[in-house]
Amino acid sequence: MKSLLRPALSVFVLLSAITGLAYPLAVTGLAGAVFPEQAAGSLIFKDGKPVGSRLIGQPFSDPGHFWGRPSATAPQPYNAAASSGSNQGPLNPALEDAVKGRIAALRAADPGNGAPIPADLVTASGSGLDPHISPAAALWQLGRVARNRGLPEAQVRALVDANTEGRQWGFLGETRVNVLALNLALDALKR
Amino acid sequence: MSTHAWLLLGAFLAVVLVAARPLGLYIAYLMEGRLRIGRPLENVMYRLAGVRPDEEMGWLRYALAILLFNALGVLSVYALQRLQLVLPFNPQQMPAVTPDSAFNTAVSFVTNTNWQGYGGESTLGYLVQMLGLTVQNFLSAATGIVVVIALVRGLARHSAATVGNAWVDLTRATLYLLLPLSFLIAIVLAGQGVIQNLDPYREVTTLEVTRYEAPRLDAAGQPLTDDKGAVLTGPAQTAVQTLAMGPVASQEAIKMLGTNGGGFFNANSAHPYENPTPLSNFVQMLAIFLIPAALCVSFGRMVGDGRQGWAVLAAMTLMFVVAAGAVMSFEQQGNPRLAALGVDQLGGPLQSGGNLEGKEARFGSADSALFAAVTTAASCGAVNAMHDSFTPLGGLVPLVNMQLGEVIFGGVGTGLYGMLVFAILAVFISGLMIGRTPEYLGKKIEAHEMKMSAIAILVTPLLVLLGTAIAVMSEAGRAGIANPGAHGFSEILYALTSAANNNGSAFAGLSANTPFYNVLLALAMWFGRFGVIVPVLAMAGALAAKKRLPAGAGTLPTHGPLFVTLLIGTVLLVGLLNYVPALALGPIVEHLVLWLGA
Numbered sequence: 208m209k210s211l212l213r214p215a216l217s218v219f220v221l222l223s224a225i226t227g228l229a230y231p232l233a234v235t236g237l238a239g240a241v242f243p244e245q246a247a248g249s250l251i252f253k254d255g256k257p258v259g260s261r262l263i264g265q266p267f268s269d270p271g272h273f274w275g276r277p278s279a280t281a282p283q284p285y286n287a288a289a290s291s292g293s294n295q296g297p298l299n300p301a302l303e304d305a306v307k308g309r310i311a312a313l314r315a316a317d318p319g320n321g322a323p324i325p326a327d328l329v330t331a332s333g334s335g336l337d338p339h340i341s342p343a344a345a346l347w348q349l350g351r352v353a354r355n356r357g358l359p360e361a362q363v364r365a366l367v368d369a370n371t372e373g374r375q376w377g378f379l380g381e382t383r384v385n386v387l388a389l390n391l392a393l394d395a396l397k398r
Numbered sequence: 399m400s401t402h403a404w405l406l407l408g409a410f411l412a413v414v415l416v417a418a419r420p421l422g423l424y425i426a427y428l429m430e431g432r433l434r435i436g437r438p439l440e441n442v443m444y445r446l447a448g449v450r451p452d453e454e455m456g457w458l459r460y461a462l463a464i465l466l467f468n469a470l471g472v473l474s475v476y477a478l479q480r481l482q483l484v485l486p487f488n489p490q491q492m493p494a495v496t497p498d499s500a501f502n503t504a505v506s507f508v509t510n511t512n513w514q515g516y517g518g519e520s521t522l523g524y525l526v527q528m529l530g531l532t533v534q535n536f537l538s539a540a541t542g543i544v545v546v547i548a549l550v551r552g553l554a555r556h557s558a559a560t561v562g563n564a565w566v567d568l569t570r571a572t573l574y575l576l577l578p579l580s581f582l583i584a585i586v587l588a589g590q591g592v593i594q595n596l597d598p599y600r601e602v603t604t605l606e607v608t609r610y611e612a613p614r615l616d617a618a619g620q621p622l623t624d625d626k627g628a629v630l631t632g633p634a635q636t637a638v639q640t641l642a643m644g645p646v647a648s649q650e651a652i653k654m655l656g657t658n659g660g661g662f663f664n665a666n667s668a669h670p671y672e673n674p675t676p677l678s679n680f681v682q683m684l685a686i687f688l689i690p691a692a693l694c695v696s697f698g699r700m701v702g703d704g705r706q707g708w709a710v711l712a713a714m715t716l717m718f719v720v721a722a723g724a725v726m727s728f729e730q731q732g733n734p735r736l737a738a739l740g741v742d743q744l745g746g747p748l749q750s751g752g753n754l755e756g757k758e759a760r761f762g763s764a765d766s767a768l769f770a771a772v773t774t775a776a777s778c779g780a781v782n783a784m785h786d787s788f789t790p791l792g793g794l795v796p797l798v799n800m801q802l803g804e805v806i807f808g809g810v811g812t813g814l815y816g817m818l819v820f821a822i823l824a825v826f827i828s829g830l831m832i833g834r835t836p837e838y839l840g841k842k843i844e845a846h847e848m849k850m851s852a853i854a855i856l857v858t859p860l861l862v863l864l865g866t867a868i869a870v871m872s873e874a875g876r877a878g879i880a881n882p883g884a885h886g887f888s889e890i891l892y893a894l895t896s897a898a899n900n901n902g903s904a905f906a907g908l909s910a911n912t913p914f915y916n917v918l919l920a921l922a923m924w925f926g927r928f929g930v931i932v933p934v935l936a937m938a939g940a941l942a943a944k945k946r947l948p949a950g951a952g953t954l955p956t957h958g959p960l961f962v963t964l965l966i967g968t969v970l971l972v973g974l975l976n977y978v979p980a981l982a983l984g985p986i987v988e989h990l991v992l993w994l995g996a
Contacts (some may be wrong), residue, residue, distance in 0.1 A: 211459070211462060211463050211466055212466070213447070213448045214447045214448055214449045214463075214565050215463065215466045215467050215470060216470065217446055217447030217448065217449075218443070218447050218449070218467070218565050218568060218569065219467060219470045219471070219474070219537075221443050221446060221447065222533070222536070222537060222568070222569070222572050222573075223474070223529060223533045223537075225572075225573070225577070226532060226533050226535075226536040226537070226572065226576075226577065226652075227528050227529035227530070227532050227533035228528065228529060230532070230577060230580070230581065230648060231528045231532055231645045231648040231649070233581070234581065234584045234585065234588070234594055234645070234647060234648035235594050235595060235596060235645055235648070237585060238584070238585060238588035238594040238647055239594065239595065241585070241588075241589070242588045242589050245588055245589065245590070245591045245592070245593070246588055246593055246594040246595055246647075247593065247595055247597070248593050248595075248600060248641055248643060248671065249591050249674075250600070250602070256603060257600065257601075257602040257603070258602055258603055258604070258605065259602050259604065259605070259639065260602070260641055260670075261591075262591055262670040262671060262674050263639070263641060263670055263671070264670075265604045265605060265606070265639060266604070266606065266608045267605070267606055268606065268608075269606055272605070272606065276759060282610055282611065282612045282613060282631075282634070283608050283610040283612070283634070283636060284608065284610065285608070285639065286639075286640075287639050287640060287641045287642060288519055288520060288599060288640040288641070288642050289517060289519065289520050289664065290517075290519065290642075290663050290664045290665035290668075290669050291517070291664055291665060292665065292668065292755075292756040292783075292784035292786075292787065292906070293755065293756065293784070293787065294756065294784050294786040294787060294880055294881075294905070294906050294907030295755060295756075295786070295787055295880075295881065295907070296786060296787060296881040296885035296888075296907070296988070297733045297735065297753065297755070297787065297788075297789055297790065297988075297992055298735065298790075298881075298883060298885060298988060298991060298992055299881045299882065299885070300882070302735075302755060302787075303735055303736075303739070306736055306739055306741065307739060310739060310740070310741070323740050323741065323742035324740070324741055324742060325741075325742050325748075325749050326732065326736065326741050326742060326743045326749070326751065326752070326753075326754045327749065327750075327754050327759050329736070329741055330736075330754040330755040330756075330757075331755060331756065332668070332756070332757065332758050332759065333665055333668030333756045333757055333758050333766075333781075333782065333783045333784045334663075334665035334668040334669045334670060334758060335665065336665070336669065336670055337670070337758050337759050337760075338670055339758070339759035339760050340759055341748060341749035341750065341759055341762075342748045342749065343742070343746075343748035343749035344749065346748065374402075374676065375675060375676040375677045376677065378402065378405050378406060378409060379406070379676035379677055379679070379680050379765070380675070380676020380677075380679065380760050380761055380762065380765050381676070381749075381750040381759065381760060381761065381762035381764075381765070382747070382748070383759050383760050387605070390605055391605070394605065
């Protein structure tokens with residue numbers, strides 16, 4: 208056993224230094240050089256100030272903005288320093304109550320819209336920071352946003368399309384709309 | 399299952415199976431010591447460490463070396479967490495982690511489980527993430543690889559007293575397999591948007607002001623509670639979002655490649671900074687299966703009969719396809735309770751549809767379900783969606799994947815040695831059927847080998863079922879449950895299953911960051927890991943010492959469809975006999991209640 212101690216300690220220390228310091232620092236250096244924007248968090252700047260990240264969603268409740276996925280982070284929604292899902296099981300009465308509340312809020316903001324609400328608009332995302340919604344969820348909100356902004360629906364629709372990404376390589380993931388990018392584009396239009 | 403789901407599954411398996419052969423041959427080449435260009439660096443390390451690379455070890459010494467090496471890992475990760483406040487690379491000034499949580503996390507990352515009782519971005523500084531967790535992501539994976547290589551050597555050698563040199567094997571697996579592949583994957587992930595920096599957390603101004611209920615704090619910063627212990631809240635508002643930062647891509651790559659699964663962030667691979675795009679998601683799934691699949695090919699090469707490796711890989715693949723198909727179908731069905739509220743869960747070109755609670759819009763139901771099947775078939779345990787919110791049967795399949803002993807691809811190394819133990823059990827059972835002494839790859843399987851396989855196979859079910867019973871019967875165990883009814887039992891069963899099988903995924907509603915769960919699960923992880931590794935190495939030693947028998951007329955060929963069927967049958971038989979009663983109390987009851995009403 209004693210004869211194993213020196214190699215155990217030395218191999219452990221050497222491999223730790225290589226994999227725990229040299230490797231992550233080398234990746235930091237290379238990623239920072241080749242993909243500087245991504246490595247720093249895909250931040251969006253407006254007038255030189257960071258207003259968010261293209262990859263991290265923000266909470267929206269203004270009827271003139273598109274709303275994103277419900278978020279289960281605490282204490283505030285979309286807390287990007289404490290990601291979390293709701294972890295509610297399919298039979299949990301709290302899930303049913305939460306969904307009822309979300310449906311009520313969406314309907315109250317757009318009483319004339321009787322269409323069934325797409326599931327992603329009333330279910331909390333896994334991270335609580337989901338930057339996207341489905342195109343169906345965006346289209347469901349189109350009338351409300353256009354009305355609240357006094358814009359023609361076609362113009363808003365064009366912005367939705369411009370902020371929609373298809374399946375990557377045609378078969379990976381889902382078609383999705385970036386909510387923050389879309390709302391920034393809306394705000395950039397003159398009201 | 400949608401066409402998209404089929405296409406995704408097909409493309410995924412095609413890439414895994416195509417990559418398995420070249421990588422597997424490379425691993426065999428590397429571990430047989432034939433990679434000459436690596437020698438200079440290796441030799442420097444051996445000289446510094448006082449290792450004589452040509453001196454091989456018997457199984458016992460090999461096992462002691464592995465145990466000692468891993469015990470050092472526990473000490474190191476524990477100490478780094480406890481001392482993080484006085485160490486560098488901690489821009490958020492995260493305080494020392496509590497002793498029970500630090501112990502749990504240390505065992506968790508050393509045993510390749512990577513169960514997370516803590517939330518990464520709110521608990522750990524960058525030094526712990528790099529020098530503690532990233533290191534163990536490498537070294538625990540290397541440990542799994544060298545153990546299976548020792549077992550394969552036991553099968554390949556005859557009349558030999560040794561199974562290899564643990565220091566040489568660990569060094570080669572880390573430096574020349576895991577490190578270069580991780581580097582490559584880390585850069586690809588960074589290109590997709592996974593962050594990689596050492597900056598303090600970034601504050602941004604949000605478009606809207608958020609109003610919410612915040613806990614009220616006393617003068618010392620502790621939350622105020624009423625006389626019943628409930629936290630008091632008051633209205634608050636903010637227009638600032640704090641973005642957690644860190645060296646994520648480097649850890650993410652080895653987290654997947656080493657089937658570790660411990661996320662940098664609390665939400666793991668559901669977090670957009672860990673897994674930003676469908677392509678990063680696909681790369682992560684591939685990274686999970688890459689080495690476990692390749693090792694089957696390495697096994698065939700090292701025992702001198704490639705067909706033996708393909709037979710094992712075929713058994714794994716067949717079981718995986720059934721599991722993946724099942725999760726995808728169940729999750730795409732959606733939740734009937736939400737359908738009753740008029741929610742549109744129908745999949746189509748404009749939305750993924752299905753059960754979306756706990757899932758990300760970019761992955762939808764199909765890519766999330768496939769990820770769940772991959773991460774639990776292999777003992778990875780990373781999640782890109784919250785398994786706790788899956789449909790009852792969609793959550794049952796991940797549970798069963800783990801309960802079958804993490805042999806459907808399984809962890810790096812652990813999956814193959816688990817499967818080889820089952821192969822030995824399968825030839826033993828068939829030997830009994832025809833009344834012949836069983837043999838595997840020319841090695842007579844005798845009482846000692848059967849005792850060791852029995853221990854290796856039964857130690858995890860024992861830990862899972864006993865641990866679940868203890869947790870369910872104790873106040874402290876039941877206190878952690880988040881969801882009412884049968885699902886609460888599933889949360890506990892899932893936690894113990896995941897810990898003892900070294901998976902690390904969770905029905906994460908369970909409040910497991912308590913002294914009770916931190917200790918119980920740490921014990922399950924440690925014995926679930928080394929309670930299998932030691933008997934496997936003992937078997938490696940015994941097999942290496944045996945003579946090789948020529949195949950006779952009565953020898954059961956272990957490479958054809960018949961053997962693949964026998965192998966699958968053995969895995970299913972053992973798994974189902976152990977777990978059906980527990981499953982009936984959890985997800986099966988829940989499924990019946992959900993669809994038939996109660």
